[in-house]
Amino acid sequence: xSTDKKALLDELQQAVIEGDEEGAKAITQKCLDxxxxxxxxxxxxxxDGLRIVGEKFEKLELFLPDMIMAADAGNExxxxxxxxxxxxxxxxxxxxxxxxxxxxxxxxxxGKNILIMLFKLAGFKVHDLGEDVSATTFLEEARKLNxxxxxxxxxxxxxMPCQREVINLLKDVNERDKFKVMVGGAPVTQQxxxxxxxxGYAETAGGGVTLALKLVAQK
Numbered sequence: 001x002s003t004d005k006k007a008l009l010d011e012l013q014q015a016v017i018e019g020d021e022e023g024a025k026a027i028t029q030k031c032l033d034x035x036x037x038x039x040x041x042x043x044x045x046x047x048d049g050l051r052i053v054g055e056k057f058e059k060l061e062l063f064l065p066d067m068i069m070a071a072d073a074g075n076e077x078x079x080x081x082x083x084x085x086x087x088x089x090x091x092x093x094x095x096x097x098x099x100x101x102x103x104x105x106x107x108x109x110x111g112k113n114i115l116i117m118l119f120k121l122a123g124f125k126v127h128d129l130g131e132d133v134s135a136t137t138f139l140e141e142a143r144k145l146n147x148x149x150x151x152x153x154x155x156x157x158x159x160m161p162c163q164r165e166v167i168n169l170l171k172d173v174n175e176r177d178k179f180k181v182m183v184g185g186a187p188v189t190q191q192x193x194x195x196x197x198x199x200g201y202a203e204t205a206g207g208g209v210t211l212a213l214k215l216v217a218q219k
Contacts, residue, residue, distance in 0.1 A: 005036055009045040012077070016049030017056075019069025021076045028080045038084040043093070046077050050121040057118070058206030064114065071117060094123050096148035096216035099141050101129030103162035103185075108155035111185065115151065115205040122209045135165035142179050148216050151208065154185040163188070164196040180215040184208055 015024040056062040193201035202208035
């Protein structure tokens with residue numbers, strides 16, 4: 001990689017980390033003008049910057065407002081890069097597709113939304129099913145989107161049985177091996193995940209992303 005190219009991509013990374021929307025847009029345009037392939041700009045400049053933000057957030061070196069600003073800067077970068085990517089008929093690589101939802105009866109979204117943001121920062125294609133999601137909806141959406149992972153959040157003990165229902169429904173339709181199922185939420189434990197036959201459990205949002213990366217690598 002040439003010194004000039006590396007300098008521009010490093011500048012873009014830093015602008016994203018700092019949540020500097022205008023700076024990130026200006027540097028992205030410089031990358032395009034310099035003939036840097038748009039996918040390279042995404043993978044090295046944007047995605048690596050967002051990955052660093054996610055890591056810093058997990059270590060409590062950055063906080064939720066910082067992460068939101070970085071994500072907004074990333075969105076502005078993608079608005080500039082998407083036409084160029086489309087013109088080249090190429091797509092940025094992604095670890096996989098995840099559908100995320102709060103279990104039936106559960107209307108808590110803050111933890112779920114942080115997890116979604118971290119999934120996106122890690123490059124996953126994420127589909128938010130929202131809250132109060134039934135087992136049937138999880139199955140239907142996983143089929144429709146050809147998801148790799150179903151992530152089910154329960155913030156109340158009373159909604160945890162829905163996590164079991166999703167897994168049992170997958171077994172009933174002979175599609176248990178088709179999707180990896182992750183569970184999480186304040187009352188959820190590793191013991192519960194083992195008991196219901198989930199593929200994994202994570203205590204934190206950052207741990208959820210690490211787990212998801214391991215699960216898609218196993219597929």
